[in-house]
Amino acid sequence: MKRVVIVGGTHGNELSGVYLYRLWQTPPASWKHYPFKIETYLANPGAVKANRRYLDQDLNRSFLNSDLANLELETYEAQRAKVLAREFQGAELLFDLHNTTANMGITLIFSQSDSLNDPLIQQLCLYLVQTHQVKIYNHPVPAETNPYLPSAAQREVTVEVGPLAHGTLNADVFFKTQAMMLDALEIVAQWQSGQAPAQQGDLIVYEHLDNVDYPRTEQGHLAGMVHPGLQDQDFCELKPGDPLFIDFDGKTIAYAGSESVWPVFINEQAYYEKHFAMSLCRKRVIRF
Amino acid sequence: MKRVVIVGGTHGNELSGVYLYRLWQTPPASWKHYPFKIETYLANPGAVKANRRYLDQDLNRSFLNSDLANLELETYEAQRAKVLAREFQGAELLFDLHNTTANMGITLIFSQSDSLNDPLIQQLCLYLVQTHQVKIYNHPVPAETNPYLPSAAQREVTVEVGPLAHGTLNADVFFKTQAMMLDALEIVAQWQSGQAPAQQGDLIVYEHLDNVDYPRTEQGHLAGMVHPGLQDQDFCELKPGDPLFIDFDGKTIAYAGSESVWPVFINEQAYYEKHFAMSLCRKRVIRF
Numbered sequence: 422m423k424r425v426v427i428v429g430g431t432h433g434n435e436l437s438g439v440y441l442y443r444l445w446q447t448p449p450a451s452w453k454h455y456p457f458k459i460e461t462y463l464a465n466p467g468a469v470k471a472n473r474r475y476l477d478q479d480l481n482r483s484f485l486n487s488d489l490a491n492l493e494l495e496t497y498e499a500q501r502a503k504v505l506a507r508e509f510q511g512a513e514l515l516f517d518l519h520n521t522t523a524n525m526g527i528t529l530i531f532s533q534s535d536s537l538n539d540p541l542i543q544q545l546c547l548y549l550v551q552t553h554q555v556k557i558y559n560h561p562v563p564a565e566t567n568p569y570l571p572s573a574a575q576r577e578v579t580v581e582v583g584p585l586a587h588g589t590l591n592a593d594v595f596f597k598t599q600a601m602m603l604d605a606l607e608i609v610a611q612w613q614s615g616q617a618p619a620q621q622g623d624l625i626v627y628e629h630l631d632n633v634d635y636p637r638t639e640q641g642h643l644a645g646m647v648h649p650g651l652q653d654q655d656f657c658e659l660k661p662g663d664p665l666f667i668d669f670d671g672k673t674i675a676y677a678g679s680e681s682v683w684p685v686f687i688n689e690q691a692y693y694e695k696h697f698a699m700s701l702c703r704k705r706v707i708r709f
Numbered sequence: 710m711k712r713v714v715i716v717g718g719t720h721g722n723e724l725s726g727v728y729l730y731r732l733w734q735t736p737p738a739s740w741k742h743y744p745f746k747i748e749t750y751l752a753n754p755g756a757v758k759a760n761r762r763y764l765d766q767d768l769n770r771s772f773l774n775s776d777l778a779n780l781e782l783e784t785y786e787a788q789r790a791k792v793l794a795r796e797f798q799g800a801e802l803l804f805d806l807h808n809t810t811a812n813m814g815i816t817l818i819f820s821q822s823d824s825l826n827d828p829l830i831q832q833l834c835l836y837l838v839q840t841h842q843v844k845i846y847n848h849p850v851p852a853e854t855n856p857y858l859p860s861a862a863q864r865e866v867t868v869e870v871g872p873l874a875h876g877t878l879n880a881d882v883f884f885k886t887q888a889m890m891l892d893a894l895e896i897v898a899q900w901q902s903g904q905a906p907a908q909q910g911d912l913i914v915y916e917h918l919d920n921v922d923y924p925r926t927e928q929g930h931l932a933g934m935v936h937p938g939l940q941d942q943d944f945c946e947l948k949p950g951d952p953l954f955i956d957f958d959g960k961t962i963a964y965a966g967s968e969s970v971w972p973v974f975i976n977e978q979a980y981y982e983k984h985f986a987m988s989l990c991r992k993r994v995i996r997f
Contacts, residue, residue, distance in 0.1 A: 473761075
């Protein structure tokens with residue numbers, strides 16, 4: 422492994438990654454001794470300047486291979502995706518740093534179908550779950566329909582940290598993300614040198630099932646909110662019949678599914694426009 | 710008093726007011742018996758549609774009398790301010806509903822220089838402090854330089870409720886705001902009918918002193934964040950020497966003032982662009 426890429430500012434108002442990128446323009450001393458080069462990128466400088474998620478379209482949905490090959494696409498992010506995809510080409514590992522308004526703690530998301538079969542990713546997850554209490558969210562997408570930025574590298578880790586209001590910095594969130602990333606790079610370096618102690622144990626993985634929209638009026642406005650009992654309860658079990666939403670008159674809408682699920686991205690600001698109130702997961706345990 | 714105005718969506722991504730406006734298009738039954746008419750407005754429909762604070766400029770800084778009189782101003786919000794100012798003309802009381810990412814609870818802000826000398830406002834504040842734990846933030850601005858939307862009515866109350874990520878709804882915040890507003894209107898109705906019980910007691914008022922910016926680099930980027938010990942501590946005492954900011958290397962920057970202050974709007978998202986990390990207040994007690 423020769424190149425590890427760290428990306429901040431894929432969404433311009435998710436500021437932990439933007440300011441870690443700026444901080445790391447002076448690379449930490451330890452990085453000099455690693456057996457790979459670390460490259461840092463500010464993915465969407467236009468959106469960062471505007472302190473918005475994006476200018477024209479979501480950069481993190483702009484990496485479909487067919488879109489990268491299409492020279493007629495006109496948006497800012499379509500150009501930026503082509504620029505970045507060329508830069509990332511051949512990189513063996515990419516970390517993409519995000520924030521959520523949802524109470525996700527530190528969550529690692531994987532979108533490539535075979536990520537969790539990769540021995541390095543397995544070791545990294547086991548270590549970070551144990552030492553940084555990260556959660557693992559697996560949402561595999563076939564390569565030809567994968568629109569996410571990290572899919573442009575050979576191995577990808579999307580890092581989500583919250584809760585944090587978009588467009589703000591929070592010192593606890595910032596330093597927690599920094600510490601986790603520095604440790605992650607250390608593990609990758611040890612693994613590369615054959616010195617990583619083999620982690621063992623149970624890895625809890627949240628497997629993506631489905632997205633759920635808010636209740637809506639005929640005009641498309643919200644007809645309800647996430648139930649107060651479910652707000653901030655990301656990665657907690659939701660049983661059939663549990664409160665899911667509450668309408669503006671105070672009436673509870675229960676979860677009508679037939680089996681327990683584990684919701685994530687609950688009431689995430691960025692997903693209002695995508696019509697997701699939350700994503701539902703199944704819980705799976707992988708034993709190593 | 711003949712007309713009471715309630716405004717939501719002055720900032721398009723502060724959703725409690727937007728959805729209370731929508732809910733109240735079917736007026737609560739009690740409103741029919743009040744000795745005044747209640748009018749509701751969605752202040753910035755363009756920004757609401759875009760789920761952004763504003764399209765071209767902050768609508769809540771667009772009500773300078775000289776700007777309202779200037780027909781050459783070109784922005785969307787300059788037009789909207791003129792439209793709304795005409796609608797509000799002659800209204801005796803206006804409530805403007807906002808949200809904050811800062812941990813402000815329910816805060817009532819007054820910008821007219823004589824608001825707190827008004828017997829109705831006094832009674833309203835005493836009642837709402839006791840029953841809804843609201844905070845009173847007084848930030849008087851001379852009438853000729855007052856740019857705020859509520860200044861277009863005879864009496865004004867800006868209602869801020871947080872913490873809430875902009876662009877999201879939270880059921881607890883929504884219902885807390887609704888309950889406070891319904892009680893406030895009831896008190897106004899009783900006062901108007903001469904039936905309001907005279908509230909007595911001490912009213913704690915936070916008097917605006919100054920705004921404080923984040924530490925910044927030469928390029929204008931942030932050089933630090935609100936200190937974790939101060940984050941979410943709105944309306945708490947900050948003493949000389951207490952931690953104020955923390956830089957990205959973890960070094961604390963202390964508050965260098967010579968007297969205690971009470972910060973508000975701590976780390977408010979909407980004020981990053983205005984270069985305010987927080988506003989500092991003095992605490993004053995008015996005895997009634």
